[in-house]
Amino acid sequence: MTEPTHDEPHGGALGSRLNWLRAAVLGANDGIVSTAGLVVGVAGATDSRQALLTAGLAGLLAGSMSMAAGEYVSVSTQRDAERAALAEERRELRDQPEAELRELAGLLERRGLSGEVARDAARQLTERDALRAHASVELGIDPDRLTNPWHAAGASFLAFTVGALLPLLAIVLPPAALRLWVTVLSVLAALVLTGFSSARLGAAPPGRAVARNVAGGALAMAVTYAAGALLGAAGA
């Protein structure tokens, strides 16, 4: 398993699917850690199941909407940039087709084709669909498959929500005496899973990634629990 490189725009189908999967795992991981920190912190201050449910649900919604909005903005910006690049390419193809043909042949030659084959290939690609050829070889994008910002936003929303549901259910469902342990243990187990998956999808060795991920989650819960316990003892 290798990361897709910018030299291989057409090798990107599997690569981009893996990237999506990895983004989903990381989004779920975010939902787990931030919601676990939130509900464990509130559990440090109060035994009220209603308070835990309210805090957890508000955290789930706030987090998933913030992730979706951030993703929407970022993908929209990227898509605008890709559209601008395509428009520029279209203009160049109209105004200086000869130079563009030479450019395409040159790019194909750099990929390893001999000069003559590259010129021939460039001519054929240009006859069939010049814009698509330039978009693919020069810009590394498929003009028909620009990332949809709504899809990206929806995927982020969903991934965060799935992750956030785990600590939320783990803190509100069990009896009060067990809720903290159930939450901490199930969160740490889930972080082993997400750490392992994201490392494997990124083709990195999983051992350290899992350890970092679990340590990060444990730290988040310890800090918010301490804060909640201090506030709970101090007040109200």
Ligand SMILES: [Zn+2]
């Ligand atoms: Zn071009």
